[in-house]
Amino acid sequence: MTDFNLFDMQDLIDYLIEVAKKQKIGLKVCNDWPADWNSVGHAELNLICYNPNFLPAYRRPIELAHEIGHVLAHHPSKNPVNTKSCDEGYEAEANKIAIKLILKYIQENDLQFETRQQLMDSFGIPESMVYSVDKVINSKNTFQYNLFNTVSIDGLF
DSSP: OOOHHHHHHHHHHHHHHHHHHHOEEEEEEEESOOTOOEEEEEEGTTTEEETTSSGEEEEEEEEHHHHHHHHHOOOOOOSSSSSGOOOOHHHHHHHHHHHHHHHHHHHTTTTOSSHHHHHHHTTTTTGGGGHHHHHHHHHHHHOOSSTTTTTTOOOOO
């Protein structure tokens, strides 16, 4: 298993910010937001409002990757009038994109994990995303001892 810690999380956040820039997604860093506010993606504005204060800190990268997923998939923003934006399908799609972004980072940095749980624990991926992790991994038939050596992320963008 790769030893991945919170210090490395900033490198992952920087990586995700670069992904957003390459995809021409604007990023507003909201330094004044409280710790219990999630980052938010606005596909119609091609913008992510990122909360660097979000706690727990280990969840910041997956939160940012998830919001990148919403923008890349052109999901409508959540608001009380637009209830379709709360669709579970949108959340599942954003989760899958977020997992693919994390896997791409793992691949590009030659990191390895022996189990799905090690991956999830190392990157702060919540248990609520286990289905998405399994879906991405199993779609490539790569769930094996050396879990991510052969994951392809071609066609992500």
